Amino acid sequence: MHREILVGALLASFAVGTLMVAVATAPHKATASGPVTVSDLTDELMCQCGCGMTLAACFESMECSVSGSMAAEIQQQIDEGKSKGEISDYFVAQYGEAVLASPRKSGFGLAAWIIPFLTIAAGGGATAWLVWLWARRRGTRVYETTVGAQDAGLLTRYEDQVDQDLKALE
Amino acid sequence: MPDLGHAALLTAFVIAAYTAVASFVSARGRVGELWLSARNGVYAAFGLTTIASGVLLYDLLTHDFTIKYVAEYTSRSQSPLYNFAAWWAGLEGSLLFWAWLLSLFAVIVLIQSRRNNRELIPYISAVNMALLAYFLGMMGFALNPFETLPVAPADGMGLNPLLDNPGMLFHPTTLYLGYVGFTIPFAFAIAALISGRLGTDWIRASRRWTLFAWFALGLGNLFGAQWAYTVLGWGGYWGWDPVENASFMPWLVGTAYLHSVMIQERRGMLKVWNILLIIIAFSLSLFGTMVTRSGILSSVHSFSSGAAGPLFLALLTAVAAGSLGLLWLRLPALRSENQLDSLVSRESSFLLNNLLLVGAAFAIFWGSVFPILSEAVRGVKTTVGPPFFQQVTGPIFLALLLLMGICPLIGWRKASPENLARNFLFPLGTGVATAVLLLAFGMRPIFAALAFAVLAFVAASVLLEFYRGVRARHRGRGESYAIAVPRLIWANKPRYGGYIVHVGVILIALGVVGSQMFATNIEATVKPGETIQIRDYVLTYQGLTSYTEGNREIVAATLDVRRGGESLGSIITSKSFSAGREEPRTDVSIRSDPREDLYTILSGWNEDGTATFKVLVNPLVMWIWVGGAVLLLGTAIAFWPDARAEARLPVTERMPAKGMRPSHA
Numbered sequence: 001m002h003r004e005i006l007v008g009a010l011l012a013s014f015a016v017g018t019l020m021v022a023v024a025t026a027p028h029k030a031t032a033s034g035p036v037t038v039s040d041l042t043d044e045l046m047c048q049c050g051c052g053m054t055l056a057a058c059f060e061s062m063e064c065s066v067s068g069s070m071a072a073e074i075q076q077q078i079d080e081g082k083s084k085g086e087i088s089d090y091f092v093a094q095y096g097e098a099v100l101a102s103p104r105k106s107g108f109g110l111a112a113w114i115i116p117f118l119t120i121a122a123g124g125g126a127t128a129w130l131v132w133l134w135a136r137r138r139g140t141r142v143y144e145t146t147v148g149a150q151d152a153g154l155l156t157r158y159e160d161q162v163d164q165d166l167k168a169l170e
Numbered sequence: 171m172p173d174l175g176h177a178a179l180l181t182a183f184v185i186a187a188y189t190a191v192a193s194f195v196s197a198r199g200r201v202g203e204l205w206l207s208a209r210n211g212v213y214a215a216f217g218l219t220t221i222a223s224g225v226l227l228y229d230l231l232t233h234d235f236t237i238k239y240v241a242e243y244t245s246r247s248q249s250p251l252y253n254f255a256a257w258w259a260g261l262e263g264s265l266l267f268w269a270w271l272l273s274l275f276a277v278i279v280l281i282q283s284r285r286n287n288r289e290l291i292p293y294i295s296a297v298n299m300a301l302l303a304y305f306l307g308m309m310g311f312a313l314n315p316f317e318t319l320p321v322a323p324a325d326g327m328g329l330n331p332l333l334d335n336p337g338m339l340f341h342p343t344t345l346y347l348g349y350v351g352f353t354i355p356f357a358f359a360i361a362a363l364i365s366g367r368l369g370t371d372w373i374r375a376s377r378r379w380t381l382f383a384w385f386a387l388g389l390g391n392l393f394g395a396q397w398a399y400t401v402l403g404w405g406g407y408w409g410w411d412p413v414e415n416a417s418f419m420p421w422l423v424g425t426a427y428l429h430s431v432m433i434q435e436r437r438g439m440l441k442v443w444n445i446l447l448i449i450i451a452f453s454l455s456l457f458g459t460m461v462t463r464s465g466i467l468s469s470v471h472s473f474s475s476g477a478a479g480p481l482f483l484a485l486l487t488a489v490a491a492g493s494l495g496l497l498w499l500r501l502p503a504l505r506s507e508n509q510l511d512s513l514v515s516r517e518s519s520f521l522l523n524n525l526l527l528v529g530a531a532f533a534i535f536w537g538s539v540f541p542i543l544s545e546a547v548r549g550v551k552t553t554v555g556p557p558f559f560q561q562v563t564g565p566i567f568l569a570l571l572l573l574m575g576i577c578p579l580i581g582w583r584k585a586s587p588e589n590l591a592r593n594f595l596f597p598l599g600t601g602v603a604t605a606v607l608l609l610a611f612g613m614r615p616i617f618a619a620l621a622f623a624v625l626a627f628v629a630a631s632v633l634l635e636f637y638r639g640v641r642a643r644h645r646g647r648g649e650s651y652a653i654a655v656p657r658l659i660w661a662n663k664p665r666y667g668g669y670i671v672h673v674g675v676i677l678i679a680l681g682v683v684g685s686q687m688f689a690t691n692i693e694a695t696v697k698p699g700e701t702i703q704i705r706d707y708v709l710t711y712q713g714l715t716s717y718t719e720g721n722r723e724i725v726a727a728t729l730d731v732r733r734g735g736e737s738l739g740s741i742i743t744s745k746s747f748s749a750g751r752e753e754p755r756t757d758v759s760i761r762s763d764p765r766e767d768l769y770t771i772l773s774g775w776n777e778d779g780t781a782t783f784k785v786l787v788n789p790l791v792m793w794i795w796v797g798g799a800v801l802l803l804g805t806a807i808a809f810w811p812d813a814r815a816e817a818r819l820p821v822t823e824r825m826p827a828k829g830m831r832p833s834h835a
Contacts, residue, residue, distance in 0.1 A: 039691075046553050052411060054555055057404040101555035103540065108548055112540045116533035116562055123525045131518045134439075134510040 036084050038074045044101050045070065045091055054101050172237050172316035175225035179266075179316075182218035182273075183306035185211050190299035197292035197365070205292055212280050212295055215302060216273040223270045226263060226315055230256050235322040239263055239315045245328030247721040247749075252329055255338045258346065259329055261478060262315035267343075268459070269305040271350040272298060279354060279379075287375050293361035294354075301353060304485055312477040331748045331755040337397030345390030345417050349455040351383025352420060355427075356452035356493075359445050363496045368441060368503055373431050378809060380431075380448075384424040385805040391417055392798040403756035405691065405769050405786040407794065410559040415538050416458035419531045423451040426527035429520050436582065437517065441504045442497065443524070449493045454531070456486045461538075514590070516582045523573050530566045534559065560686070568621060571679055574672055575601075575628035578635050596634055601627030618687040625683070629676050632669050639666075659807060667808025674804055677797030684766075684790025691786040697779060704785050707768055708732045711783070712740070714775055723747040724757075727772045727781050731761065743772040743783070767791045 039056065047058035049066035059067040070091075077087040091099045103109030189211030196205035226239070230253050235241040243256035243263070258264040276298040283291040309315060329338070358376035362368050394414065395407035408414060427447040433440050460482035497504075510517055537554040544552040579593040605623035613619045636655070643654040659666040694702045698713040712728040726744035730737070743759040761768040769786040 044557055046555060053404075053409060057402070057406065057409060059404075096551060098541075098551040098553045101553055102558035102561075103544070103552050103554060108544065109552065112537065112544075112552075112554060112558065113562065116529065116536050116566075119532055119536075120525065120529035120566070123529060124522075127518075127521050127525050130508075131510060131513055131521065134508045135513050137509045 175222050175316040178218045178222040180310045183310045186215040186299045186303035190296050193292045193296035216277045219270045219273040236318050238317045241326045245326040248328045258342045262313045272302050290361040293364045294357045297357035297360050341393040344386050348383050348387025352452045352455045354379040359448045363500050387421045403758045410556040415534045416461040420451045420454035422527050422531040426524045439508045441506050453490050519577045526570045533562050575631040597627050597630035600630035621683045664808045667804045670804030674797045674801030677793045681790045681794030685788045688789045693784045695782040706734045721749045743770045
């Protein structure tokens, strides 16, 4: 019985992990069917003035000439009919990969996205294993220390009493 | 005066270093006289650090521009309040603030331990004083706040205009209270490891310190969010900046610790895990201070100095290696009879809660250090910014919220299927009904409806807990429901204080989901008399005015606001230019109500009289601040002394006695 539950828990943690990876690696914002706008990209590109903020945040919070000219560059690219991906590539060619506000979901950058979920999934598996082990340990102890039905009954009564006491304390 | 300050720092360093050694030796060798000397050392270190701080404050307030730090962060025109706040505005001053807080906390712990923790207190003092000596040494020999200039300038530079805000008084101070506060439970844990007193005594004794540090850090983050929202002017409250992340990580690990110690107190389990958590929380506090001070990660908050990075890294390495080594040595003594009565129990749900909280902290840590890793491995610089953190932590936090609703519904030790079914019926029904209703009314994206449904489930779960407790008192003691609520809370403050904290978290999450999922914005350039429409708001631009206020030139735009045809009055949004500073400060207009915030920013203007505005409608933001206040209330209740708690013993210590009553012997 416990083995089935353990397998179930492991599968559940795998499913949760997969779901989380799926959510995380999905595109950040639902891609609108309409034309690309400047604001579609200002949240996903970093300002190069050294502020450490996205283009959108820097543009609004500081009087920054760099963010203004970068926004103008985005508009120029849009006017040339480029797609969002092509505009991102243009900025990477201009400023390097660090201009992207998050790593690419491919190559080495993919590690950034999946390692947290793989770690949590591994931790979930380890937790499930520990819970199963500790629950089994208790079961083993009961059998080891039980010498007769009378003692088992006493133990059950004692456990029930502890449960009641705990409830009263809470 | 600067010489006096520096001399006080150096003397404090010598005394703190002596006290650290003397405390340790007195405990190991049981030399009472040496401990008396060490006790006095703790007081002397506090006194001298206070003198050094007093000297710096005096210099800050009296404009002694011969001191480099004073010239960099104060000015004659800056108000005395912000000249005072300059204490923690720069690197050297904030190190002194850190050290002063630590010396103060060391004295408080010493006074608190007059009657209790006699075995532990010498070791606790040794840890506190060793850390204090390190900070004092950093300032005494490398990062001197009293460094003088060859020629004093006529006036100082003053604070960056963005720091000229009441947030400067509350945000850094509360964060530091949290960072330094985590030193105390860490010192208790190390003292327990060294002394071999590895039961729950150190956890109980340090519980309020942990709660205090956790709360201060949480409040510091909320103050920071509020400050960013009202001053930075980009319409957001959390930018996933490395420094924000650095203060969020120890808070998450601290939250995990506050939950997992309950299992140790009740069941004697997870002894190693709890010590590990407090070591991680404190190490992350040091990491947070290092990130802010060293400039190792690019951040709007950083003020880098060459010496600070290596010095903090050395301290962090020593703390992590030393404490983990000590833990390793004590592992045989920490073996506990880990056993669970059932696979489904409060204990196992708390383990899952710990996994997700520590997992979230790891995800943020991983994102924070990934640029360094990428550069080391590939030689290519990358950025890990807000989109990454939003996407990675979003599902983890949603799962955590779900668990926050599930945990109270599962009993300690074991939960029977009937019990589970009865407990889950109302909360689950509420959550499902919320999801169905929201989706039926067309709410999209589905993730938002799902998030609101989870929040409804958690709220119903907490409500059920209160209802059951109140009903029990009503039936058992005949109390009216109105009387039973406060009495229930007062009778078990840690438990119900904790649930009130959960309510605060629900409200904060409500605001975050609403504003992240449903914010709308528009940018428009208009002439006087023209209007901007966003949702059901119509803003009519009236014109610009410019005037001088103190040392600032202010350009302000006035707009009349109507919603659904009803006039809501006028709003003013402006930009102010400080003398000697190129960058203006944006003063946004925020019109807030429980439903949404109308957030208006003056982006720019032209000579032809036109002005450009960015207008945002951010739903439910007010609930983030309300949630913060509820969090404050809940923590205060949980923090309040509970006489009954002292009488309680962990389950593992209970023995069957006459009539099967739990023994308190």
